Amino acid sequence: MRGVPVSALIGFFFTAAYFLGAIFAPLVAPYGLAEVVGDVWEPASRTHLLGTDSIGRDLLTRMIYGGRTTIFIATMATLLSFVTGSVLGFLAAVLGGWMDQVMSRLVDLLMSIPTLIFALVVLSVMPVTIPVLIVVMGLLDSTRVYRLARAVAVDINVMDFVEAARLRGEGRGWVIFREILPNALSPLVAEMGLRFIFAVLFVSTLSFLGLGVQPPAADWGGIVKENKDGIVYGIPAALVPAFAIATLAISVNLVADWVLNRTTSLKGGRGG
Amino acid sequence: MADPLLKVRDLKIEATAYPPGEPPQDITIVEGVSFALEKGRVLGLIGESGAGKSTIGLSAMAYGRGGVRITGGEVWVNGRDVLKLGTAGLRRLRGAEVSYVAQSAAAAFNPARKIMDQVIEATIIHGRASRQAAHARAVALFSKLSLPEPETFGDRYPHQVSGGQLQRAMTALALCPEPELVIFDEPTTALDVTTQIDVLAAIKDAIRDTGVAALYITHDLAVVAQVSDDIMVLQGGHQVEYGTAEQIINAPREDYTRALVSVRSIRHEEKQPGGDPVLEVSNVTARYKGTKFDVLHDVSVALDAGQTLAVVGESGSGKSTLARVITGLLPPAHGQIAFAGRRLSPDLAGRTRDDLREVQMIYQMADVAMNPRQTVGTIIGRPLQFYFGHRGAEKRRRVTELLEKIELGTGYIDRYPAELSGGQKQRVCIARALAAEPRMIICDEVTSALDPLVADGILKLLLDLQKIENVAYLFITHDLATVRAIADSIAVMYQGRVVRYGTKSQVLSPPFDDYTDLLLSSVPEMKLGWLEEVIAHRKMESAGH
Numbered sequence: 095m096r097g098v099p100v101s102a103l104i105g106f107f108f109t110a111a112y113f114l115g116a117i118f119a120p121l122v123a124p125y126g127l128a129e130v131v132g133d134v135w136e137p138a139s140r141t142h143l144l145g146t147d148s149i150g151r152d153l154l155t156r157m158i159y160g161g162r163t164t165i166f167i168a169t170m171a172t173l174l175s176f177v178t179g180s181v182l183g184f185l186a187a188v189l190g191g192w193m194d195q196v197m198s199r200l201v202d203l204l205m206s207i208p209t210l211i212f213a214l215v216v217l218s219v220m221p222v223t224i225p226v227l228i229v230v231m232g233l234l235d236s237t238r239v240y241r242l243a244r245a246v247a248v249d250i251n252v253m254d255f256v257e258a259a260r261l262r263g264e265g266r267g268w269v270i271f272r273e274i275l276p277n278a279l280s281p282l283v284a285e286m287g288l289r290f291i292f293a294v295l296f297v298s299t300l301s302f303l304g305l306g307v308q309p310p311a312a313d314w315g316g317i318v319k320e321n322k323d324g325i326v327y328g329i330p331a332a333l334v335p336a337f338a339i340a341t342l343a344i345s346v347n348l349v350a351d352w353v354l355n356r357t358t359s360l361k362g363g364r365g366g
Numbered sequence: 367m368a369d370p371l372l373k374v375r376d377l378k379i380e381a382t383a384y385p386p387g388e389p390p391q392d393i394t395i396v397e398g399v400s401f402a403l404e405k406g407r408v409l410g411l412i413g414e415s416g417a418g419k420s421t422i423g424l425s426a427m428a429y430g431r432g433g434v435r436i437t438g439g440e441v442w443v444n445g446r447d448v449l450k451l452g453t454a455g456l457r458r459l460r461g462a463e464v465s466y467v468a469q470s471a472a473a474a475f476n477p478a479r480k481i482m483d484q485v486i487e488a489t490i491i492h493g494r495a496s497r498q499a500a501h502a503r504a505v506a507l508f509s510k511l512s513l514p515e516p517e518t519f520g521d522r523y524p525h526q527v528s529g530g531q532l533q534r535a536m537t538a539l540a541l542c543p544e545p546e547l548v549i550f551d552e553p554t555t556a557l558d559v560t561t562q563i564d565v566l567a568a569i570k571d572a573i574r575d576t577g578v579a580a581l582y583i584t585h586d587l588a589v590v591a592q593v594s595d596d597i598m599v600l601q602g603g604h605q606v607e608y609g610t611a612e613q614i615i616n617a618p619r620e621d622y623t624r625a626l627v628s629v630r631s632i633r634h635e636e637k638q639p640g641g642d643p644v645l646e647v648s649n650v651t652a653r654y655k656g657t658k659f660d661v662l663h664d665v666s667v668a669l670d671a672g673q674t675l676a677v678v679g680e681s682g683s684g685k686s687t688l689a690r691v692i693t694g695l696l697p698p699a700h701g702q703i704a705f706a707g708r709r710l711s712p713d714l715a716g717r718t719r720d721d722l723r724e725v726q727m728i729y730q731m732a733d734v735a736m737n738p739r740q741t742v743g744t745i746i747g748r749p750l751q752f753y754f755g756h757r758g759a760e761k762r763r764r765v766t767e768l769l770e771k772i773e774l775g776t777g778y779i780d781r782y783p784a785e786l787s788g789g790q791k792q793r794v795c796i797a798r799a800l801a802a803e804p805r806m807i808i809c810d811e812v813t814s815a816l817d818p819l820v821a822d823g824i825l826k827l828l829l830d831l832q833k834i835e836n837v838a839y840l841f842i843t844h845d846l847a848t849v850r851a852i853a854d855s856i857a858v859m860y861q862g863r864v865v866r867y868g869t870k871s872q873v874l875s876p877p878f879d880d881y882t883d884l885l886l887s888s889v890p891e892m893k894l895g896w897l898e899e900v901i902a903h904r905k906m907e908s909a910g911h
Binding site for chain 1: 694695737798
């Protein structure tokens, strides 16, 4: 780990803390998820480090379990959007011609509808379960990844080394995964850090609106929703998830920045 | 000796390098360079890429490009040390007393503004002349530089004139404020030879008539010999030799200078035609999709086994398009291509794997012809695996053999392209082509991005490999010196047609057609006074007609 900049180390530390907290939630959390352990909106104390929520559950416990749901959904949705978006984007760039036109115009069509409204419509007719949430979020987000992947791949596709591979008789699979993908990884990784945070915000928004994770399961958007009335009385419970989202966003992007720097400088990158 | 216009003493220039995985470190780019330039004289700075010649040239304006810092020495212009000038002083100096002509005029002009506005801009900003006077001076310069319709030339936009004209317009831009020193940074490198000679003559006349002093930066010694009074040879940021042009060309003292002067001295005995033809291109006409303009008209050439056919022409003559047609990237509209007696499918998809294996390609820009994320071993090994199914240790052994063939150590097998020099990259590309055991290799301007000495090495290697492997080359180039060095037969292309075709001795001996004559006489020769001879000869001929 020598030579890793301080910013990346900080990012690593907090990202790891959030992810470990999420994975080992039942071991880390001091109380049960739906356990009522005190009065409504108790202030922070030795027994309840972040106080209690609107019906007297331990807020720290809710945050840890909520992080688990939020991070899990966001991660899976991001992965889904990257796999579908980049594979389709590369394919469009390599195929070109009318296939590219059809795919790109379809994506334009999807992007012309505001994502949140589209998601709300779909989720109001579908049963709201976690797999459905992941698929809806992942597919909607993949349109953004598609655009980026296609733009990057179109640039790489005209390079002489891709032409050399084509003249050798290589198939599309080799061209996409061995010639284009390694050179497109840097911008995609940078985008992934950003997209993950958008996914966290998106799932929180949906939960806040009541179409995301359903009670009694916790997630960060849901915690804001349950505690929002407290703000009027000066109870900060609703702000805790906001703080968590902010720190997670910053730390994930610190790591993404470092990965980006490393992959571009290592081996000289594309065109130096 | 009176105070010279420009005096540089013990110049030292540094930059900061950022090697991956290590802390940044300062590297010295130029060290211990001293010279003097008097009014009305021209000093040529010559060296390979990375020799620091542009950096030294720009130091006359006290300017360091992209993180480059002038850390030591003195640069005196008109009796002032410009390194000690403040921002205001430098602003008065640059563009007024000292001006600059960049390599690529096309990139240096703002495409959205008329040429005249850009040519007189610096003159007006510096208050060297009123708008009317600057305008008049620009028109006079246009006519001195033999630009067409000097009165209205400035009303055009940069995209409406040719590359050679734009380069001359840039010279007018630099001369318009009546500077005392002009820095020419490779002003003709990006031009075709037939255009280069006109620009060169125009620049030389303009320098003589205006009495301006000039620094002329180039990597081409034959070019610099035509315009300079003195020449400084640079290598790796150090001055190798500094003397009059005559002394450097006729009596070089240092080994490195001697190597530069005698570059392109490869001679190769022309092989007699005969043997089996590998490639026969018959009556090919081609156009790009969606255009109505034929890029190739009725082109027919043939190439015998183990021989070299050079396809020569200026940019836009269709020579690279011919390569695309042969490889199947651009199916021809008419005509056919036969390879070793069998007819090739016009498009790539219809060719068998063996068809593809037997025609390999080497590109001009080696750095974009290799995937930057693959090691040398992967790059060379892939054709071995793809065509012959070699894997593991067997593949590695073959790669090692190929690396030895291209005179690159076997230690390079795990390196990435970015860790290689330009010449080494081109060698790896040659090895990749050889790995397929082809019968023919298409070489598309393979040496034109390389320094002359490195290019010579590549040509020698190609010739040696031809003897061993009996591979035929289709050699596309605009450089006649290269053609003389390696070709067995030559096809001269002009505007999509083959205007002259035959063995090397046939094509290069008189009587010439007009275009071949123009092309041949435009190649700079390594002797003083060549430019004047050619220009005088051409004037006489046109007077005779």
